[in-house]
Amino acid sequence: MKLGFSAAFLGATLLAGTASAADKRWDGADDLPVNPLACSAGEANAAPAAKPYDGGRPTNAADKAGKPITLVDVPKLIGIGYFNATSKGMQDAAKALGNVTVKTDGPTEAKIDEQIKFIDNYITSGVDGILFAANDPVAIAPVLKKALSKGIHVVGYDANSTPDAREWFVNQAEFNGIAKAMIDSMAKEAGEDKSFAIVTSTFTTPNQARWIAEMWAYAQKCHPKLKWLETVEAQEDNNLSFNQATTLINKHGDKLAGLFGMTSVATPASAEAVTKAKLCGKVAVVGLATPNAMKPYVNADCVKSVVLWNPVDLGYAATYVMRAVVDGTLKPGATSVEAGKLGKLNVVNGSEILLGSPFIFTKQNIKDFDF
């Protein structure tokens, strides 16, 4: 009895601790400054402090403005669905532009030393531009700088290098953009005044902590009645994620109307937990995940929104950015760039192009993706 009493006391103290400070950030959020986006698309977003261009520049690049160019794309690895999709986007862009030839070539395993060899070979054989997704931001820098020094244009996408080793980087999603998509989806699916819990990797994982902080800030601003219950840690472990999500469902019962999966492991595991508990439609699952892992749940109508970005659009944008750099229409100091069917994309963080709002996979479109 004594142990039961002290456990109850401990629990009550912890509960009181979280309830007393309404403006306290959710567990698993970091303490960095937050920058929530506007609630509706119509409103203007607070402009972040402008940062000067910090990318590199090629030495004596040939003037090929408006002329046909040959590009090579060296992703982290080839042969997987994700980079097949970025590659398809590049071919789409090349076709739309008419004066670009792009070829994807790279290692069959995500190994930085092999990726460096591929890039080095293409520098020797001669191309007008290199598109890359780095296996390691620092280790790839010297070979990219070598390309710049030979007058080859360099644009990154998906995974960045150090800024001075390339000219521009196409950034697939910013933290506050993902946060807005997640919270908006939850408010829509679970209900504006309902309660939810979060399954994350660990409280200190940088990306997840950043997303949770931005989600907290955006919810405070735009969906203040949405109620956070708790955050649990599940590392990047499938079965632990499943067990934790199941425990949350059993613990909160009817009160729980939604679960956020913060990792591509936690989201399908949470969906599985909801499916096994026969609560599809009663507990909404919203999260970051890749389409293949989520297809069973989306097709079974158990999950409505999977938040990520569209890799086809990412490859498409990278090709348009490269064309604009060669044509001289995207220069250091520019604030936006035209990217064909994607419209005008904004420059952020000095030398990055933001792809735009995250992409939401739904039952209608998820079959078109294979990664």
Place this chain on the structure above:
Amino acid sequence: MTAETLAGAEADPRRRLRVLASQEALLAIAVIGLAIVVGLYNPRFLAARNLSDVLLGNAYIAVAAVGMSMVIISGNIDISVGALIGVLATISGTLAVNGAPIVVAWLAALVAGVVVMALQGVIIAYLRIPAIVVTLGMLSVLKGGLISVTGGKWITDLPDSFHLADIELFGALPFPVFLMILVTILAALWMRYSASGRAIYAVGGSAEAARLCGISHPRTIVMVFALHGLFAGAAALLYATQLRVIQSTVPPNLELTIITASVVGGVSILGGVGTVVGSTLAAVLIAEIASALVFIDVSPYWIRAVQGVLILVTVIADILRRRRMAGA
């Protein structure tokens, strides 16, 4: 001839049996006591659904711990089992998505488990290389091999019939829980009443005495590892069929959780002593604690600390017990 007398300077076997029984009784009391305490704080914890989920989600650890207990009782250790479970799950899932008959996909995990573990048993027993070295090597081989072969690609689109863990017997009893109970009972009876089962205690308690009694030390060790591989295969099937995706990676710290279940279950890290009933109860207790921490709003990170305390307490108690006996 009993294992107790072989195990060392124990004069009264009944006393040793009483001590062993108390370890399991202690665990059973802890399992029930914890449920009541947490249930008082949050009655939802005692809901049949939650208790069943706790068992269902962790049965694979108990099944693997049965094999691990045999290995430790035989005076060895295996730290490759977590990586092996990851590899076996991937093999089975890959066969299933590529259209192999489901039964073949299931059997492949069991067969491959036996083969890998028996091989390690042969190296340990006949080449006389310490188990910790052999299994550490195998851990690296399996872990590195898995990532190299799969590239970390997940297995998705698994056929529905593959999901062994979804089967419910008599409409209520989940198959993983049934398997956990069945395996524990069968292994416990076999280890207690059969000559080959008793041989495990004999070689772990005193290899020299076992040899004098005509028990083949190497053959017993290979048998133990082969059986351990079979249980690892069964655990891998439960692990792989619980979710709709297989991660194709090695589950983090899984071998430590399995070893913890054995040790907390009363299996002596020095060999010769312990039962699989104890290790299964300990696996249940550890799973129950993890769930309870969420129910009483304590970070699940504490589970590591709690596991650590349980290990230390059990090992210290075991060592003190042995010292007292040696001195008596």
